[in-house]
Amino acid sequence: MKSHPKGARTRVLLASVFGPYAQDDEFGSRSINPMELYHNQVTRAQGAFSLRMFHRSWGIMMIQANISSPCAVLDFPTREAFARELTANQYDVVGISSIIVNVGKVREMCRMVRKLSPQSTIVIGGHVTAIPGVENPLDADHIVKGEGIRWMREFLGENPDRAIQHPEIVSGLETRILGVRIPDRKGATAATVIPSVGCPMGCNFCTTSSFFGGKGKFVNFYETGDELFDVMSQLEKSLNVQSFFVMDENFLLHRERAMQLLRRMKKSGKSWGLAVFASANAIRKYTMDELVELGVSWIWMGLESPRSSYTKLQGTDTRELTRELREHGIRVQGSTIIGLEHHTPANIRGEIDYAISHSTDFHQFMLYTPVPGTPLYQQMSDQGRMLQNVDLADIHGQDRFNFQHATISREESKRFLDLAFQRDYEQNGPSLYRMCRTMLQGWSRYKQFPDARVRERFARESVKLRTAYSAALWAMEQHFRQVHRDVSQEIRSLRQEVQTEFGSTAWLAAHLGGPLLSWTARREDRRLQAGRTYEPPTFLERSNWAPAEGA
Numbered sequence: 001m002k003s004h005p006k007g008a009r010t011r012v013l014l015a016s017v018f019g020p021y022a023q024d025d026e027f028g029s030r031s032i033n034p035m036e037l038y039h040n041q042v043t044r045a046q047g048a049f050s051l052r053m054f055h056r057s058w059g060i061m062m063i064q065a066n067i068s069s070p071c072a073v074l075d076f077p078t079r080e081a082f083a084r085e086l087t088a089n090q091y092d093v094v095g096i097s098s099i100i101v102n103v104g105k106v107r108e109m110c111r112m113v114r115k116l117s118p119q120s121t122i123v124i125g126g127h128v129t130a131i132p133g134v135e136n137p138l139d140a141d142h143i144v145k146g147e148g149i150r151w152m153r154e155f156l157g158e159n160p161d162r163a164i165q166h167p168e169i170v171s172g173l174e175t176r177i178l179g180v181r182i183p184d185r186k187g188a189t190a191a192t193v194i195p196s197v198g199c200p201m202g203c204n205f206c207t208t209s210s211f212f213g214g215k216g217k218f219v220n221f222y223e224t225g226d227e228l229f230d231v232m233s234q235l236e237k238s239l240n241v242q243s244f245f246v247m248d249e250n251f252l253l254h255r256e257r258a259m260q261l262l263r264r265m266k267k268s269g270k271s272w273g274l275a276v277f278a279s280a281n282a283i284r285k286y287t288m289d290e291l292v293e294l295g296v297s298w299i300w301m302g303l304e305s306p307r308s309s310y311t312k313l314q315g316t317d318t319r320e321l322t323r324e325l326r327e328h329g330i331r332v333q334g335s336t337i338i339g340l341e342h343h344t345p346a347n348i349r350g351e352i353d354y355a356i357s358h359s360t361d362f363h364q365f366m367l368y369t370p371v372p373g374t375p376l377y378q379q380m381s382d383q384g385r386m387l388q389n390v391d392l393a394d395i396h397g398q399d400r401f402n403f404q405h406a407t408i409s410r411e412e413s414k415r416f417l418d419l420a421f422q423r424d425y426e427q428n429g430p431s432l433y434r435m436c437r438t439m440l441q442g443w444s445r446y447k448q449f450p451d452a453r454v455r456e457r458f459a460r461e462s463v464k465l466r467t468a469y470s471a472a473l474w475a476m477e478q479h480f481r482q483v484h485r486d487v488s489q490e491i492r493s494l495r496q497e498v499q500t501e502f503g504s505t506a507w508l509a510a511h512l513g514g515p516l517l518s519w520t521a522r523r524e525d526r527r528l529q530a531g532r533t534y535e536p537p538t539f540l541e542r543s544n545w546a547p548a549e550g551a
């Protein structure tokens, strides 16, 4: 590849696609596809109890932290903010990061760059580049498939093998629940740490795995537990955190690295908490004690049907595993696919009930979706089963099938998906309640554990349980009287158990804070019914910055 002639003086703008997102528009925004993790695909049926928050665009933050050129990251811009930035500064390179659903916005942003900043080289990166023939609709100079740090360093004439610097990333922002916005206090939210991209398991539908090389491949930013420990220690200091959102598709699969990290944590007395993604077969490589000592407090795990043939589930009773994890204070976020090949209108309710019977803390449901770039997409295309004329903006797994299923129609697919969310909510109650149950189990089991680091972590987590969460339990108990009396009763018993454990603090929190949260939740439900949506704020962050020559 030919490097940019300005080398380290190249002025770079890295932008995510423009908002607003949670609305229907001609650029591909969809109200059903907000820029929110939980409300988009996990707790969206949970009304005011839905967990709402935003996550920054970590890919471009990673690239910015790893180049020496003057660089600005413009995250969640409006079209106006993007236009303003293009004209206010003379950018040599404009990099745009996007996933497939937002391809219409990328097309518009390329058009804007050509008009407002004609001297700029346009570089497109992220999952959008997996669309076959994406070069045609996009007026760009470079389409970068896969890992982008190495590509950008080479393009800017830098050493691509230099060690990876980790940016300071606060995992979530503007958190809302029960109609209350939680203040963004330094240290209150976990830091995101990104050890690798990709996953070697290579499940046929998985876009992250295929994007970074597919089966057997992945890209490690940090090879060893020692390196990871150093990065985390640095983040602990700069962001004042003790918990980490570990953004690695299958963190526990790399056992040697995880165990080395644990050794370092023990040696330095770190009581860190880790939220991780891991497949069932990877979790089974550890004893519960190892997981708990490693600080694993939250696991996102695929729970596809036992009739599916994914290697990651083989030999594992996932219901038993989920129960065991929760008993050890580890919150479980299950992820289940609706519309697998063997699903039919006759068996799908049973399959949904099976998924729900895992009683996870959180449960994501997604439609089986052949996404461009994956083996599944190739297979469906070869079989002539991809539906034509489905807008790419609607291929996000929360709308309707984009392929011909053997027995389930497009319309039915959406109904079954919605049914899954609804049943999970009604049968298992709000995720916040489920999470409180797991936290109490963890506290009861580990409050006297010999390892002080473990005791300290559970003690830290239990503070919320005896205060804000006790109030939330009171509010949820009231609300569920109208939805499902048995669940309301279960919430009540949990609240009483919390009170027995923590005494008057929990009682006071519930009886003083509870009615208030009940009121804010009702107000939030009314707002949501009236169409209220939430959008992330715009960020503009510069590095290695000096005024432009001649600007």
Ligand code: B12
Pocket: 014, 016, 021, 033, 034, 035, 036, 037, 038, 040, 041, 054, 055, 056, 057, 058, 059, 060, 062, 063, 094, 095, 096, 097, 098, 099, 100, 101, 102, 123, 124, 125, 126, 127, 128, 130, 144, 146, 147, 148, 149, 151, 152, 194, 197, 206, 207, 208, 247, 248, 249, 371, 396, 397, 398
């Ligand atoms: C955080 C996240 C989000 C955040 C949003 C973050 C944001 N600001 O955009 C939230 C939770 C809101 C979200 C929402 C959605 N997401 Co999302 N999300 C992720 C997640 C978990 C992590 C992304 C990440 O930071 N990875 C780590 C970084 C380092 O990797 P990266 O972003 O890929 O960046 C690297 C390269 O791609 C490349 N690169 C990226 N940008 C650029 C730019 C340039 C110029 C260059 C050169 C290179 C480059 O270099 C980077 C470093 O190697 C990924 C899964 C994953 N593990 O990646 C899914 C993922 C990206 N999301 C996905 C999807 C489908 C969605 C949703 C549609 C929800 C849904 N129904 O699933 C919505 C869309 C919302 C919307 N309106 O746009 C898919 C994308 C599939 C696809 N092929 O397009 C993924 C891959 C999950 C999956 N396996 O299905 N998501």
Ligand code: SF4
Pocket: 199, 200, 201, 202, 203, 206, 207, 208, 209, 249, 250, 279, 302, 312
């Ligand atoms: S185990 Fe999970 S992350 Fe890995 S390929 Fe399968 S679905 Fe993707």
